[in-house]
Amino acid sequence: MIKAMYSVQEVKEKIEKGIPLILAGDENLLSQLPKGNWIGGTIPYFMGDDGGEESKDKISVMEIPDYALETKTLIYTEENIENVYSDAFENGFSLILIPAFTKVHLSFSVNAPYYSYFASRSLLGWVTGLHLNDLGKTTPKIYSGMEGKFYEDAAIVMHVSLDFDKFAEIGIINIFNQGEGDVIEFLETGFSAEYALVNGEKVKFADYVLNNNLDVKLPLAADYWGAKINVSFQSIDKESGVVNFYAPVFKEMQYKHASPILNYVEQFTNEIPQTNNSMIFSCNCILNYLYSELEGKKTADIKGPITFGEIAYQLLNQTLVYLIIHEI
Numbered sequence: 001m002i003k004a005m006y007s008v009q010e011v012k013e014k015i016e017k018g019i020p021l022i023l024a025g026d027e028n029l030l031s032q033l034p035k036g037n038w039i040g041g042t043i044p045y046f047m048g049d050d051g052g053e054e055s056k057d058k059i060s061v062m063e064i065p066d067y068a069l070e071t072k073t074l075i076y077t078e079e080n081i082e083n084v085y086s087d088a089f090e091n092g093f094s095l096i097l098i099p100a101f102t103k104v105h106l107s108f109s110v111n112a113p114y115y116s117y118f119a120s121r122s123l124l125g126w127v128t129g130l131h132l133n134d135l136g137k138t139t140p141k142i143y144s145g146m147e148g149k150f151y152e153d154a155a156i157v158m159h160v161s162l163d164f165d166k167f168a169e170i171g172i173i174n175i176f177n178q179g180e181g182d183v184i185e186f187l188e189t190g191f192s193a194e195y196a197l198v199n200g201e202k203v204k205f206a207d208y209v210l211n212n213n214l215d216v217k218l219p220l221a222a223d224y225w226g227a228k229i230n231v232s233f234q235s236i237d238k239e240s241g242v243v244n245f246y247a248p249v250f251k252e253m254q255y256k257h258a259s260p261i262l263n264y265v266e267q268f269t270n271e272i273p274q275t276n277n278s279m280i281f282s283c284n285c286i287l288n289y290l291y292s293e294l295e296g297k298k299t300a301d302i303k304g305p306i307t308f309g310e311i312a313y314q315l316l317n318q319t320l321v322y323l324i325i326h327e328i
Contacts, residue, residue: 004303005048005058008032014061015145020071022095022158022281023143024126024305025059030143031150038145039073039156041097041128045306047284052294052306054131060305062281065325068092069161073146076155078107085117089161093168093323095281096125098155099140100308108155110189110248112314113224119313122168124321125157126283127309140308165328172312173320174228175267178221178256186249191234193249194242206241209233217291219318220245220255231255232287232317246287246309247317264292265299268320272300282322283307 006014008029014021015036023030023040030040045054064071074087081104088094098105105127112118128140142156143149162168185197196205209216219230234244249255261267268288273279282304288294289306302320310321 003049004060005046005055006061007058011059011061014063020064020068020158020160021145022062022064023059026056027138027141027150028056029059033143033145035148036145037071037073039095039097039158040143040145041099041126041305042141043129043305043307044131045286045289047282047294047299047303047306049303051296051298052289054295056131060303062095062304064158064160065280067163067166069163071161072159073144074157074159075144075151076104076157077153078103081108081155082111082115084108084157085115085121085123087157088117088121088123088159091164091167092159092161093122093124093170094157094159096123096155096157096311097142098125098127098311099142099152100127100129101140102153104153104155106191109191109315122170122323123311123313124170124281124323125311126305126307126321127311127315129286129308162325167326167328169324169326170312171273171322171324172227172316173268173271173322174230174316174318175261175264175271176219176221176230176258176318177228178223179259181257184220184255184257185253186251186255189248189251191248192242192244194240204241205243206236206238209236209243210238214257215260217287218258218260220249221258222253222255224253230258230317230319247315264288265294265297268299272302273324278324278326279322280325282320283310284320285310285318287318288320
């Protein structure tokens with residue numbers, strides 16, 4: 001079984017060997033690492049070697065396979081994030097890290113489906129975060145090993161090229177389905193909503209959620225052009241009547257409150273592909289970690305960061321995202 005979690009010294013040794021790496025860990029640990037061909041993002045939650053855990057003394061490591069032909073690392077801001085697909089190699093994959101609560105996070109979340117080459121090149125990754133107790137005390141960050149510096153307001157991408165006898169498959173495990181309830185449409189695209197159309201009737205959305213006792217641990221679920229997409233509840237401001245989300249809702253898209261889940265761990269485990277020995281990266285959502293109490297629990301052999309948002313072509317919530325490389 002491949003090890004997932006490493007000490008700072010072990011990661012330093014990998015960097016010094018020139019192995020391209022994708023790293024996740026506490027900022028104090030990432031700041032100790034030398035320059036090299038790596039990118040990293042802050043998070044203290046993981047699906048580790050012994051199951052779900054939180055740690056500020058270990059780093060989650062993804063090694064780029066030695067059969068990769070080339071890597072290139074680029075920094076993106078809200079001004080040029082639209083190039084993230086067109087900058088990718090024709091055959092390969094791109095691993096993106098975006099700090100939560102930033103302008104580039106918002107821009108990518110809302111606009112990604114409209115970028116050139118959207119979904120025609122393999123882009124996946126995660127939204128960097130922090131310990132929930134540190135909210136308001138520090139900020140999520142991304143790290144450029146090439147530069148030996150961190151950013152709080154930019155995204156970083158390692159683009160990886162593969163020979164044409166291989167191809168990348170991005171998988172999404174989403175255990176949520178639309179419930180049988182009301183059809184909800186929003187008047188504006190964004191991370192919050194004051195009003196919505198419920199079965200065609202305009203309502204104050206916070207009142208609707210509270211009056212109907214919606215379980216906010218369950219996301220809003222929608223079909224985005226054939227893909228099941230979740231939008232998770234972040235908070236409800238009773239005074240302003242605004243509901244905030246962890247991902248944007250899109251204007252005129254039809255949503256429904258998701259059906260209840262009886263057993264999170266069992267549901268995820270049942271949907272993990274049996275070919276996961278060729279899985280080279282995966283990440284899970286902090287909300288799944290919290291709501292299903294994943295600490296100390298395993299979801300098959302899935303390992304990797306527990307994130308503030310998953311990216312599989314676009315921003316996702318309450319999903320598990322993975323990467324498999326196939327040989328032709």
